[in-house]
Amino acid sequence: MTLALQLRGVVKRYGRLRALDGLDLDVPTGCCLGLVGANGAGKTTLISVSAGFLRPQAGQVNVLGLGPFDARRHAGRVGVLPQDARPPPHARVGELLHFYGALQGLRGASLASAVATALERAHLSDRRQTPAAALSHGMQRRFSVAQALLGEPELVLLDEPLAGLDPREAVRMRGLLVDLRRDGGMTLVISSHQLPDIEMLCDEVAFVDRGRRVRQDALRNVTGRDSILEITLESTAGLPWEDLRRAFPAPDYTLSETAGGLRLESHGAAAGEADLNARLLPLLLAANARIREIRAGDPLEQAYLRQVGH
Amino acid sequence: MNPPGARGRDIWTVAAFEWRDALHSRRALAVGLLFLILGLGASWGFLRTLNRIEGQLVESLGLGSGSETTGNTTAILWESEVFRQIMTRLVGDRALAQRLLSVPPLGLFFAWLALSGTPLLVMLTATPRIAEDLQQGAARYVLLRTTRTAWIIGKFAGQAVLLAGALALGALATGAVGALMLTSFEFAPHAAALAQYAFRAWLYALPFLALALVCSQVLPGPHLATAVGLASLIATRILHALAQRYTAAGGGRVWDLVDLALPYAQRGYLWWNDPARLIPAALTLGVLSAAYLAGGLLLFERRSL
Numbered sequence: 163m164t165l166a167l168q169l170r171g172v173v174k175r176y177g178r179l180r181a182l183d184g185l186d187l188d189v190p191t192g193c194c195l196g197l198v199g200a201n202g203a204g205k206t207t208l209i210s211v212s213a214g215f216l217r218p219q220a221g222q223v224n225v226l227g228l229g230p231f232d233a234r235r236h237a238g239r240v241g242v243l244p245q246d247a248r249p250p251p252h253a254r255v256g257e258l259l260h261f262y263g264a265l266q267g268l269r270g271a272s273l274a275s276a277v278a279t280a281l282e283r284a285h286l287s288d289r290r291q292t293p294a295a296a297l298s299h300g301m302q303r304r305f306s307v308a309q310a311l312l313g314e315p316e317l318v319l320l321d322e323p324l325a326g327l328d329p330r331e332a333v334r335m336r337g338l339l340v341d342l343r344r345d346g347g348m349t350l351v352i353s354s355h356q357l358p359d360i361e362m363l364c365d366e367v368a369f370v371d372r373g374r375r376v377r378q379d380a381l382r383n384v385t386g387r388d389s390i391l392e393i394t395l396e397s398t399a400g401l402p403w404e405d406l407r408r409a410f411p412a413p414d415y416t417l418s419e420t421a422g423g424l425r426l427e428s429h430g431a432a433a434g435e436a437d438l439n440a441r442l443l444p445l446l447l448a449a450n451a452r453i454r455e456i457r458a459g460d461p462l463e464q465a466y467l468r469q470v471g472h
Numbered sequence: 473m474n475p476p477g478a479r480g481r482d483i484w485t486v487a488a489f490e491w492r493d494a495l496h497s498r499r500a501l502a503v504g505l506l507f508l509i510l511g512l513g514a515s516w517g518f519l520r521t522l523n524r525i526e527g528q529l530v531e532s533l534g535l536g537s538g539s540e541t542t543g544n545t546t547a548i549l550w551e552s553e554v555f556r557q558i559m560t561r562l563v564g565d566r567a568l569a570q571r572l573l574s575v576p577p578l579g580l581f582f583a584w585l586a587l588s589g590t591p592l593l594v595m596l597t598a599t600p601r602i603a604e605d606l607q608q609g610a611a612r613y614v615l616l617r618t619t620r621t622a623w624i625i626g627k628f629a630g631q632a633v634l635l636a637g638a639l640a641l642g643a644l645a646t647g648a649v650g651a652l653m654l655t656s657f658e659f660a661p662h663a664a665a666l667a668q669y670a671f672r673a674w675l676y677a678l679p680f681l682a683l684a685l686v687c688s689q690v691l692p693g694p695h696l697a698t699a700v701g702l703a704s705l706i707a708t709r710i711l712h713a714l715a716q717r718y719t720a721a722g723g724g725r726v727w728d729l730v731d732l733a734l735p736y737a738q739r740g741y742l743w744w745n746d747p748a749r750l751i752p753a754a755l756t757l758g759v760l761s762a763a764y765l766a767g768g769l770l771l772f773e774r775r776s777l
Contacts, residue, residue, distance in 0.1 A: 252493060
């Protein structure tokens with residue numbers, strides 16, 4: 163497995179505060195990794211250290227196997243959406259992207275095409291001539307994403323891409339990120355407090371707490387997507403509990419009643435969400451149970467709180 | 473990966489963006505207007521004063537009204553042997569006095585104005601340039617794609633070209649006022665003097681520009697950068713005065729070195745036309761600019777963005 167980004171024992175202190183306290187992280191090439199943690203956990207510092215904005219006091223950072231970030235080696239290969247950066251207010255959107263593209267070594271037709279693609283992706287094609295200061299907050303975020311994706315970098319670090327966006331802008335941004343995942347090819351690291359978005363977009367997740375990685379695993383392992391089914395019913399009255407327990411015997415399975423339905427957890431070899439569904443649903447339908455919602459795995463939020471413990 | 477030699481191209485790209493941004497933001501217009509208005513106002517004031525003095529002189533000698541002949545009396549005075557002797561005594565060097573008297577008075581006035589005022593104007597206009605980008609976070613977009621060194625040198629180059637344009641406008645304004653107000657205005661010597669001294673003032677201002685960008689790189693905001701830039705201007709002036717005083721009193725090598733590290737010591741040489749004085753002064757100013765920039769970069773390389 164090749165790594166697009168690797169951090170080992172990284173320490174970053176601000177005075178007495180240890181924003182990163184010996185943090186380790188492995189981001190496999192081609193994956194989408196979600197960074198989850200409370201405010202001040204160290205997510206932004208992690209991204210800033212990876213992008214060379216901050217110099218760590220200790221530890222190693224390896225970006226795309228070329229060592230710590232260095233613009234001479236990494237220009238155009240790493241894209242970053244910084245959390246609170248604003249573009250120069252008077253420059254036009256298209257002109258700024260041309261400037262950034264030229265700095266990362268793009269020229270002529272390839273520069274023009276990269277700018278056009280980035281603008282299109284960020285739904286800003288009609289704003290090419292608009293001064294950055296005239297963009298709304300949401301548009302400025304989309305501009306930030308456009309510059310991060312300029313020239314198809316191999317690794318893209320997105321710090322809170324949905325922060326502070328109104329619902330319409332949030333939907334647009336989510337769509338943009340979904341498109342990015344669908345198109346594939348890039349390694350993405352997304353830091354976000356919007357955990358449902360992380361669940362939707364990422365295939366791996368890292369919990370960060372007090373400057374350390376608490377857990378990093380595939381999302382389906384973290385949430386139990388392959389081993390937990392939670393079913394919400396209109397009523398649990400008349401459920402065939404005996405039949406259900408026979409079909410899913412302990413200790414391989416735990417079957418429990420919840421406030422709105424039932425929860426089935428597999429402890430053996432992961433059977434997979436589809437297999438559990440295929441075996442459980444016929445029993446429920448035969449008992450005329452009225453199903454409102456089927457959810458595979460725990461919400462990421464719950465998994466995070468269980469792991470971090472506060 | 474960037475091809476070899478990209479750094480030079482990056483410097484050019486940053487400098488070109490700096491000019492475009494100065495045009496879009498109307499900063500170029502503001503700086504140009506500032507130099508233009510200063511050139512117009514100061515030269516108009518100078519010629520008015522000259523006119524008044526000449527008038528009084530003509531009146532006291534009983535030669536009739538001098539209000540319509542600004543510059544004529546001065547031109548005569550400028551050529552007289554008595555005045556040349558007075559000038560030599562004032563300057564303390566016959567060759568320099570000869571050199572200064574070969575320049576039209578308006579040219580000398582512009583030279584004095586440009587050499588005295590440009591460092592202050594540079595501190596006011598250039599100190600926010602990097603600090604603003606750092607404060608807004610816009611620097612992060614750029615420094616993902618080029619080195620800090622290329623970015624700073626590009627900014628310096630961009631600002632230096634803007635300054636050259638502004639000084640040219642100031643010289644143009646001065647020349648225009650002279651053409652309108654001086655009855656004895658001769659185009660060629662005035663144009664030559666104004667162009668020469670605009671260029672020399674530009675050379676002299678480069679270390680100050682570098683100093684302004686150092687303040688802009690290392691301080692947390694544009695206002696603080698401007699305040700510290702102005703304070704450093706005063707501090708270096710005081711240091712120069714002290715160095716001159718102690719050097720004259722045989723204060724030793726340290727004060728010589730201190731003075732050499734400041735641009736003020738080169739100012740006197742910029743009045744000369746003698747290449748033996750002018751070229752070392754120009755080279756020293758270039759070296760000082762590079763040294764100040766390098767010092768700032770050493771600090772900036774360690775700075776968090």
